[in-house]
Amino acid sequence: MIHRRALLGSALAAPFISLLPRAACASTWPSAGPIRLVVAQGGGGNADVVARILVEALEPVLGQSIVVENNGTASGMRATEDVSTAAPDGYTLLVGTSSQLVHNIALFDPLPVDIETTLRGVAMINKVPMVMCVPKDSPDADLAALTARILANPSGFQFGSGPAGTTTHISGALFLQRIGAEGVVHIPYPRSPEAMVDLVAGRLNFVFDPSLTAIGQVQGDAVRPMGVSAPVRLPALADVPTMAEAGLPGFVSQTWNTISAPAGTPDDIVMTLNDRINEIVQSDAMRSQLESLASIVPPAKTPEQVDSYYALQRETWIPVVRGTGVRRDG
Structure with a gap:
């Protein structure tokens, strides 16, 4: 018992x-x-x-x-x-x-x-908003000029990003969707900084890079910023217009x-x-x-x-x- x-x-x-x-x-x-x-x-x-x-x-x-x-x-x-x-x-x-x-x-x-x-x-x-960047020697002075060239020859452009599906990629895909461009070549990289390296070297036409990592390249004049995908300008990048100010109303991606x-x-x-x-x-x-x-x-x-x-x-x-x-x- x-x-x-x-x-x-x-x-x-x-x-x-x-x-x-x-x-x-x-x-x-x-x-x-x-x-x-x-x-x-x-x-x-x-x-x-x-x-x-x-x-x-x-x-x-x-x-x-x-x-x-x-x-x-x-x-x-x-x-x-x-x-x-x-x-x-x-x-x-x-x-x-x-x-x-x-x-x-x-x-x-x-x-x-x-x-x-x-x-x-x-x-x-x-x-962290995205900053749309192009090579520093790009012929495009602003987003309107870049958009016009892309629409005239989409297959002649390449944009880079981090891995497929990350915010850097989705932002680029959304941009192309908004302007009505089909045929632009997307090149995903294992890490988004690698895409920025190729942009600086002139091997890509544009990237959407997180503002937190893009700021060094922008302030160092290694790339030219087209716009920041935030509702308002960022104090640390006060000279960079929002994408809406640059000509794409309502484009916010972060x-x-x-x-x-x-x-x-x-x-x-x-x-x-x-x-x-x-x-x-x-x-x-x-x-x-x-x-x-x-x-x-x-x-x-x-x-x-x-x-x-x-x-x-x-x-x-x-x-x-x-x-x-x-x-x-x-």
């Missing part, structure tokens, strides 16, 4: 015991070891630059090292899968951008992982950088991250640094507001991306 009672007690206790590791993990986080911050692109790109700026400020606040891991395979889908299927313990996070959390939903058929249910928003960092986590990550961990990241990003020093890189720092968002932002972006952009006809396989 005693033996049976002991077995019964053990059986009843087992489910509660199984919960202890996660509860203990949540209460002691992040003391168990380094945090992985997965970036769904190669080094030197917009999200990578922002991730490393954030990590430098966040590590001392959390008292734990943060390891940035770059994986741009399959337009960032492999990185998104990695985080979606990771243990929801706060030790694996994603730098979530428009390319990975919105565009890929429209691009991949079938979608390898249900991004909308396997990830949750943690915090907003910044927004990526953004957020932090996402596996869907089951405990609320207390998510809230701790949200509080710390918001404090850092909204500080005068960080805001100044990000704005000097021609990006926009929006007001702080709660995790729930980040999720709502994802939902609104998907509602707005998935039909646009599908309308470009761009597709990817697995």
Whole structure:
């Protein structure tokens, strides 16, 4: 009888015991070891630059090292899968951008992982418009002149971007759709900085590059900016007109950088991250640094507001991306 009672007690206790590791993990986080911050692109790109700026400020606040891991395979889908299927313990996070959390939903058929249910928003960092750039010795003084030449001979033009389906690609495809040009050659690169290298060398006719990485080339007179795809001019690029001012009304296209986590990550961990990241990003020093890189720092968002932002972006952009006809396989 005693033996049976002991077995019964053990059986009843087992489910509660199984919960202890996660509860203990949540209460002691992040003391168990380094945090992985997965970036769904190669080094030197917009999200990578922002991730490393954030990590430098966040590590001392959390008292734990943060390891940035770059994986741009399959337009960032492999990185998104990695985080979606990771243990929801706060030790694996994603730098979530428009390319990975919105565009890929429209691009991949079938979608390898249900991004909308396997990830949750943690915090907003910044927004990054695109800058349309041409070689510095381009014969086109403005967007109207470039558009006229493209329409006269579409097949004679080449534009470059990061991997297919990323914001740099979708922005270019949307531009061509808006002006009614068919036949322009698209050349995707493993990393968007590589497209900029070829533009500077005169091997491409135009690129849409994130303002955060394009600003160095623009300020160094290595390229000529045609316009920035933001609603208003950027203070750091005050001389560059918006695409609307340049002659393409309503053309707004931007990526953004957020932090996402596996869907089951405990609320207390998510809230701790949200509080710390918001404090850092909204500080005068960080805001100044990000704005000097021609990006926009929006007001702080709660995790729930980040999720709502994802939902609104998907509602707005998935039909646009599908309308470009761009597709990817697995």
